[in-house]
Amino acid sequence: MPDPLSVRLKQLIVETLRLEDIQPANIPDNEPLVGGGLSLDSIDALELVVRLEKEFGIKISSSEEARVALSSVSSLTAFVRERGDPSRLPA
């Protein structure tokens, strides 16, 4: 069964970046988000970070930390699970 947080993050990526031609379920778990098949760039990454901070109450303090968190859906899931407000994470 898919990880609910991972599913939510994929939905959030599609919504935030308005990726109209991409189904959330088709985003791979372990491919690079920036510079990979989604063709996200640094401005997309910025939008995503702002959305993640609001949605999950996390704090990303530096561009280096953002880069690590956004390296893949799997790493993003682990990051949000570790840092996010537990009350805002999907059950």
Add this chain to the structure above:
Amino acid sequence: MADAAPTVRIAALGCITPFGNAAATREALLRGETALRPVAVLGREGGEPVPMALMPDRALDETVPPAWLAPIRLLRDQVPGEGWGAPGRPVFVTGSNFGVGGLYALRRSGDPRFAVWGAPPTCTEQLRLELGWGPDVSILSHACVSAHLGLLEATRVVAAGLADEALVLSFDFLSPFVAGGFHALKILNASFPAPYRERGAGAIGLGDGAAFALVTRDRGDWRLEGQSLYNEMHHFTSNRADGSGFARCLAGVTRAAAGRRVWFKGHGTGTLEAGRMELAAATRAFPDAPIVGWKGHLGHTLGSCGLVELAIAAESIRGGRAPGTIAGPGSPMAAEVAFAPFATAGYDAVVCASNAFGGAHAALLLSHA
């Protein structure tokens, strides 16, 4: 690309920073002081404390009239001569933000008096009236190489005989709008900037600053040589990963520097990737040059940084000693980075470089005439 600019003289250079004029600023830098302090990123509206260097007694929040007019007036008092903006005496005003904080204040407060300062043309017109200039005032802006662009345009005008002399004025004063924008990029954080240092996370600080240069054909103590501007046109926020843009720009001043002993005043904001690329290009182009970056002391004064730091570099040559790179020794990216002040007597000239969003690069060579 402009790397064949004619040589001109600079008859006067000056700046104003939170430390004071160029002499006071250099003295503070020689003592290893930093003007950066933790300031709430959105001013009175709060937010995370981030490193900023504001003029004394100035709050980050915009006011009407702007509180930053006071340091501008202090700078004006350093400018020799009168009749700027009259025929034959053009003024080039450069910066990256002008009074954009006024637009943010207008939106937050609804007070229409903020509007007039909020855009470059209206802000510059207010400045023109405030400083008593005539109508020959041009506005040039290209992010953090704005000051270099102004110097180059002034050089061309003077060298072509279209003006007897030209005044370049550059300024950038912080506001919640500007600080908030940088903060969103995750490069303003509680870690103070340490240019050219190897560490886990990059951080820059922002600073207030303004400066001027009086450009002439053949009068003055300073010779401005080998100006170079280059734009990679690669991406909004990033340089080419191979650093080729930095190298391409510096190539424009290596010819002017050939056979001379130079020191290198870099851009050095404290971001890790750009710092590495700049350092690699500088050490290749000028292998014997001590390299310094002063934004750990002053913060990044954005569009004015090229002229603010040029004034401090000139003052360093005049005074015989240049400030080192703040943040102390230990694990520098390259042995060539000067962390301690050094004597300038053994050098013929200084190369001053600035870099900007969008892969824009600028460099120039300044020597004592």
